[in-house]
Every structure is written in structure tokens, then in C-alpha cells.
Amino acid sequence: DIQMTQSPSSLSASVGDRVTITCRASQGISSALAWYRQKPGKAPELLIYDASNLQSGVPSRFSGSGSGTDFTLTISSVQPEDFATYYCQQAHSFPITFGQGTRLDIK
Amino acid sequence: EVQLVESGGGLIQPGGSLTLSCAASGFSVSNNCMTWVRQAPGKGLEWISVIYSGGLINYADSVKGRFSISRDDSKNTLYLQMNSLRAEDTAVYYCTRDLFTGSSGWYVYWGQGALVTVSS
Numbered sequence: 555d556i557q558m559t560q561s562p563s564s565l566s567a568s569v570g571d572r573v574t575i576t577c578r579a580s581q582g583i584s585s586a587l588a589w590y591r592q593k594p595g596k597a598p599e600l601l602i603y604d605a606s607n608l609q610s611g612v613p614s615r616f617s618g619s620g621s622g623t624d625f626t627l628t629i630s631s632v633q634p635e636d637f638a639t640y641y642c643q644q645a646h647s648f649p650i651t652f653g654q655g656t657r658l659d660i661k
Numbered sequence: 662e663v664q665l666v667e668s669g670g671g672l673i674q675p676g677g678s679l680t681l682s683c684a685a686s687g688f689s690v691s692n693n694c695m696t697w698v699r700q701a702p703g704k705g706l707e708w709i710s711v712i713y714s715g716g717l718i719n720y721a722d723s724v725k726g727r728f729s730i731s732r733d734d735s736k737n738t739l740y741l742q743m744n745s746l747r748a749e750d751t752a753v754y755y756c757t758r759d760l761f762t763g764s765s766g767w768y769v770y771w772g773q774g775a776l777v778t779v780s781s
Binding site: 586588590597598599600603604609641643645648649650651652653654655 | 711721765774
């Protein structure tokens with residue numbers, strides 16, 4: 555199975571801050587990576603797919619980059635609704651696996 | 662508008678069985694790749710099972726041989742039959758639809774989730 559490791563596990567930020575979350579795959583997955591945002595008590599929302607494609611309707615402050623084993627999600631200017639947990643997910647091979655999550659809190 | 666509505670969750674004793682349903686609207690389950698993902702309380706996301714439009718099926722090792730995914734095209738509904746339930750199966754179960762009709766692994770539509778609690 556491909557292991558997905560996110561860092562950090564948690565971070566604190568203020569509204570307007572630039573935030574970067576990293577995801578590392580245990581083996582190369584090309585660009586088969588997605589990012590999700592999950593607000594408390596809600597289902598996850600797809601933000602980015604294919605490592606860098608912004609899902610329709612997702613604000614442009616979100617961006618993704620990377621290929622192979624190392625990926626990043628960047629929020630250029632954190633908004634109040636962005637305080638949530640973020641997950642990366644590989645779709646390169648079965649079983650599909652997710653990172654352990656990164657919790658973004660208000661500083 | 663695409664909508665997924667899960668039902669069938671509840672409290673079940675270890676070793677018991679339960680079937681989750683996911684009623685879809687706004688699209689045809691038969692033409693799309695449908696996946697179940699679960700989340701244990703306070704934990705991360707775990708992929709469980711997928712059924713492709715052509716009928717091909719895959720399972721996570723943690724549920725293989727105990728869970729069964731299926732769909733009823735006439736009812737436009739996805740199912741997850743869960744047998745031999747264990748305490749570690751306690752989770753919110755989400756049904757999802759892929760972003761692209763062929764297959765992608767990008768889960769763009771999610772239901773509201775169904776809580777399954779396995780406890781005596």
C-alpha cells in the first residue's frame with residue numbers, strides 16, 4: 555500500500571496568512587493526488603485534483619503543486635472558513651489512501 | 662443538482678450485519694464510479710470499496726470478505742452490505758461519486774454520512 559504522510563499534523567494561522575501543507579507519498583504516484591478540506595461535522599470537499607487542478611467553484615486562493623512523491627497545498631490568504639482539517643489522497647493505485655490530516659487552527 | 666443521501670446506519674452488536682443505502686439524484690449511478698469512504702470518530706478518512714460503471718469492484722483488505730458493494734440501477738441507489746461487524750468498523754460511512762464518469766479517484770460529491778456504531 556502507498557503511505558501518505560502529511561506535515562505538519564497541525565498548525566495555527568491568522569486570517570490573511572499564507573499557509574503551506576506538505577504531503578509525501580511512500581512511492582512515486584506521478585500527479586495522482588487530490589486535496590480535500592473537511593469542516594467539523596461535514597463531509598470532505600474536493601479542492602484540488604491531479605496535484606494542481608483547481609476543482610470548479612473552489613476559490614483561487616487554493617493551489618497545489620508537486621509530482622512523484624512530494625506535494626504541497628498552499629492557501630495564499632487564509633479566510634475564516636478555511637479553519638478546518640485538510641487531507642491529501644493518492645489515486646495512483648489501490649488501495650486508495652489518504653494522509654492522516656492537517657488541522658488548521660486560528661492563532 | 663447532484664445529491665447523495667445515505668441511510669441505514671445505527672447501533673449494531675459485534676458480529677451483526679447492516680446494509681447502508683445511498684440514494685442518488687441528479688445523475689445515474691450506473692454511469693458513474695461510486696465509492697464508499699469511512700471515518701472513525703476523531704480519525705482520518707479510509708477508502709473502503711469502489712464499483713465502476715462497468716461493474717468492476719474493489720475492496721480494502723480491512724473489509725474484504727465481510728463487506729459487499731452493489732447498486733440497483735432501477736432505484737438509482739448504491740449499497741454497502743456489511744457482515745461480521747467489528748468494533749473497529751465503527752465510523753461515519755460516506756458514499757461518493759467520482760469527478761469524471763469514466764474513473765478518476767477524485768471524490769467530488771459526498772453524502773451527508775451514515776453513522777454505524779458496533780457495540781454490545
